Amino acid sequence: MEKRVTVLMPNGRRQNVSVSANMTLLEILETSCKKHGFDSEEHCLKFHNKPVSLTQQFRFSGLPNNCVLEMEPTERRRPATNVVVCIQLVDGSREQGEFAPSATVWEVVQQLHSSNVRNYDSPVIIYMRSEVIGKNNMEQTTLKSLGILEGRAMMRLIDKKPEDLKKQANVYKPHETKAKSRDEDDQPSTSRSAMGSNGGASSGGGGGFALTSNMLKSLKRKDPEDSKEDEKSSSNQPEAKAVVTEPEPRKYDWGSGSGYLMQHQSNQMQLDDPDESPEEVPPVVNVIGPRHAILFSLDDTKKPENELPDSFFDLTVHDLKMVLRDLKRTSTGDEDAPLLTAKLRELERQKTMLSKLNQYKDCVLRIQFPDRYVLQGIFKPHESLAKVEEFVREFLANTTEEFHLFTIPPKKILPSNETLLELNLVPNAVVHFGYLTDSLNAENHRFVQEKFIKELTSEEGAHYAVQKYRLTRGVTVGAS
Template identity: 70%
Template sequence: MDKRVTVLLPNGRRQNVNVTANMTLLEILETACSKHGYDAEEHCLKFHNKVVGLTQQFRFSGLPNNCVLEMEQTEKRRTLSNVLVCVQLNDGSRQQADFSPNDTIWLVVQKLCESHVNGYESPVIVYMRSEVIGQEQMRQTTLKSLGILEGRAMMRLIDKKPEDLKTQANVYKAPAVKPRVDNDDQPSTSRSAMAAGGSGGGGGFALTSNMIKNLKRTAPEENASGSEPAKTSGEDKQEQQPQPEAPKYDWGSGSGYSMHHPPERKQDENEVEENPGRAPPVVRVIGPRQAVLFSLDESKKNADDLPDSFFDLTVNDLKMVLRDLKRTSTGDDDAPLLTAKLRELERQKTMLAKLNQYKDCVLRVQFPDRFVLQGIFKPHEPLSKVEEFVREFLVQPGEQFHLFTIPPKKVLPSDETLLELNFVPNAIVHFGFLKDSLNAVNNRFVKEQYMDQLTSEEGAHYAVQKYRLTRATAAGSS
């Protein structure tokens, strides 16, 4: 179906513009201006009194079909600036340089990867979801026509025939379900059957492998055969009782990527001392605040080799899923509308509750070379204390750096406390120098003297549990 938008001009006239999915909003503005003699560099487009970005394509702009855009004059004329264009090749290497928005794609390709494109039978440049096919089309397409006016842009250069671009790749085909023989008295539902049933109409939901694993680990112990025995009416009444709540301490809270311990580590802190059958991991403290350093590349995470019967949902598993869904939906429907003052009051109550529950905060700083520095801080301490702590371990402590969370990338302010940043009880932040040239993966960020004192990731978890157990014991004795 054809799409179009209506541009309301400053003189009160309306101009209909036919658009395509890959058409940029700048092209819409230029089309309307060319028909009525306006200068596109001195005007902008607004939708519901909000200025829209001219660099984005119509498919990503969020504008509906047949919408009305208002054209208004800007305070100053738009000027073109150089754009940093990066082209990724088939082997994964990247070449980049500065170009003007008026430069053609062919000029970019010739300057960055001339040797590669000359050997391609059918070169194709892919940007966002736009495809520029062949040399002729590359010579006619400019960076400006793709919506690249400022900042940086990333493209891919591939060698593919135009007809191959329409072929869908990596099509998933579900494996055939093996027939199973189940007793009538023992209802058992396979994972594939439940997924198919949940995707039907009537507000169904999909069950993932991770959800099933969590259900299995929190569900009561069943018999070794993996199926439920026939239950009497008395047992059914017991099943209707509410399930125990999850423990208050949640490793998944906090901003950024959460720290989860492996399944075999899911135990009480007291078991760290009371389990003599397993030797505790080696912990090498390298500095203040119980600082430990470990590498994500060297951490060996044991994969869960689970049988197929592990993913069979039982009646108790489904009850737990429905209980959680009802609790979530009830909370959303019954939630009252709050004013800004009430929302601020609720936020302060949550912060006070965290202060009362957690006396310290575990923070992990991940470097670009996948080394992680862990330290323990107080919730009321500002992020500047974390930056001072990190600077003691850097090879180049004089260089300026910032800490941020992803995704999306958000640079953290140094004056806010860990509690205000929602880093209590734990969080992972990322490290980056202000100079991009220093952030190469092959660079060394932490001093060499600490590389011989690495701790495993399991040891880092153990160090936190040991510290909290010591704190709890000291508080109890006092």
Template identity: 70%
Template sequence: MEKRVTVLLPNNRRHNVTVKPDMTLLEILEIACAKHGFDSELHCLKFHNKEVSLTQQFRFSGLPNNCVLEMEPTDKRRTMSNVLVCIQLSDGARQQAEFAPNTTVWQVVQQLWGIQSESYQSPVIVYMRSEVIGRESMQSTTLKSLGILEGRAMMRLLDKKPEELKTQANVYKPAEVKPKAKDDDEQPSTSRSAMAAAGGSGGFALTSNMLKTLKRAAPDEQPGPNEASTSEVQKTQNNDEPERPKYDWGSGSGYALHQPKPQDKFSEEGDDSPEKQVPVVNVIGPRHAVLFSLDASNKNNDDLPDSFFDFTVNDLKMVLRDLKRTASGNEDAPLLTANLRELERQKAMLTKLNQYKDCVLRIQFPDRFVLQGMFKPHELLGKVEEFVREFLAQPSEQFHLFTIPPKKILPPSETLLELNCVPNAVLHFSYVQESLNTTIKRFLQEKYTEQLTSEEGAHFAVQKYRITKASVSSSS
């Protein structure tokens, strides 16, 4: 595709010059001056009132196609000085000397590499992606036509045919794949599988010990005779201990409502099958309100063994599955507009509204008492504040509810569904006047703090309420 440049002359006339990518701006100036009778050494070219370098080639000048260059007279006559030219051979050898810009390329080659250049069948000079091929073109090409007017220049002298210059150099050739040994095929290395799992797990690196544990517990593998005996011993040991509760990964605001390890006592007398002791639940108000203390639950948690906090095989599988699902969802997720994001948010809210008919709210006070109540997803947060005010020791004081982290004060005019409090959430209580939060020693009325329920009882109350609601809805 031919490119064109318009030169605006001092006499307000325009001249169009067809340019090539390897043409210098000095050649453009000389063509315009020769056409209209101007001296090129007394003029310069400007683009947007900024003088451009005449030694640059058009492809490297950054000028757009069909641009307008203004030709203006210069203060001093442009003089040409000697240029230091260096020519490098294909083996890395170099020779340099000073030459005038009017010197031809062939003269430079003969002076620096006269003996070597005579043995070349097709000598080629490469300068700034400009190729001068053959002796005839070298004899007609000067340093000035290449844009070498001052300073230094570096060229390469090659012995190649014009057809070979069009071929691509440094083509990548993949290495040959070595055949794997039989042991490697049968037993893949743990480090490679660990690296693969860590690469696609969204930043969670699994160690080799975890992967070994996963492999041992894989359902496809059949244990040997020794492993079968050890597994039977482990099963008999596990039967003596009560089953650990499953984790509840809550999706509401604040912290998830995880169920603590139940402190069950089994009756030694009576039936053969042990029955769990039902925790005591003290309902202190409407909405199945119960009150418990975190200090009492922490005392029971101190008695837990260290093995209780270790990851099991099922826990690792769940974590790996969730992380892979999250990573694949982030990579494949399309770009959404504001309207589509709002539509997705409304669809998620409708899904929660259809799935959960009630939500559990826990309001934690600064004195580590927790008040629990049952609410509907479509109720406003103002209803929750009215519910809390009935239990306060100073109900006339203004307060607000917030979630952490980070601290976000919840507006009373929004619903629990909009505040992401469904199916459960932990809200924190604080007076609007900050001094009251430190001076007041008792936030709730004394008659309610005397009717405490354990944290297990609070979970039991939620389960019993949901079972009752499910049975009523099924019968109706």
């Protein structure tokens, strides 16, 4: 269906502009100004008396089809500033430079990755959802036409033919059906007939929701009650063969922001005594300072590949029941819930804080530096962030430089006078470190003193230290 917008001109006339999904609002403004003789650099667009960003594409602007935009003069001419453009290759390497908005995409590619483009048969630049294919199109496309007028922007440079771009990536292809045994033929095939192929379920077209890999993993982790039911059902089938599965490794959920709980299975809540389980040797933990300070590096972490067989994504009737149950829990009470006043919301927030304060006596914080070293310490929920900053400063190589702590995403600088409980950093969270001087935040800069780096602990050892501390202190660990 053809989309268009109507622009109310300053002279009282209306201008209809046909738009596409990748068309920027700046192009709409320039098209209208060109037909009526106005200068686009001295005008802006407003929707319901609110200025709209000219750098946005129409698909991301949130504007409805056939909407009415008002064009009004600005107080001063729009300044022309350079923008920082970063290009990422397929191997993950990146190069960035500063360019004028009038520069073409081909000039940017030639300056940043000229050696790589020579070997490409069909270079393609992808920005947002816009695709600039081939050298000729890149020479005719400017950064301004893509909506890059100020700030920073990142593009991807790949080598693909235009017809390959239309193919969907990561399409699930079912395995060829194997000859079923007589026992398998006797079992009911309700789950497969109910769902069909996995591709139809994950696309969200039939059920109205999308099943992601993380959702499937959570579905496969059965509750103790569900496991008891499975044991009863398996006891009724004497001919079924027992399948021995290896226990899953301990998992920890730290997230990247504030207030993340540590998720544990029931068998992970208890820490085995090294004398009772001689096969499992506890990791080495090097305490380097007060508050059980531990330093480890994310670069030294060797995480196992998270590859799952295709059969893992075959949904069963039990999985569908759990999905339906979770959807009902999510929707129950939201539609009929009464609106809360500011005073009631504040009471709810204080109630939540008191509940956390009663449940958690300690707070585990991890301070991540730009060079991927992580400092771990244990604090009290009622302590202010200033205590954390004092703790961090003892380990810095440059103790005189001013710094701040923040959470992402989005970046939020944490105030020093608020407590960890007020900042939602309880029971544990990851905060990031940054100097106030941006030039000091380079990855090759040394942030922690060299004597502490020589006493590194593994990330698994840091997890082990937290568990052991909380168990010895008798602190209740939150469950999901």
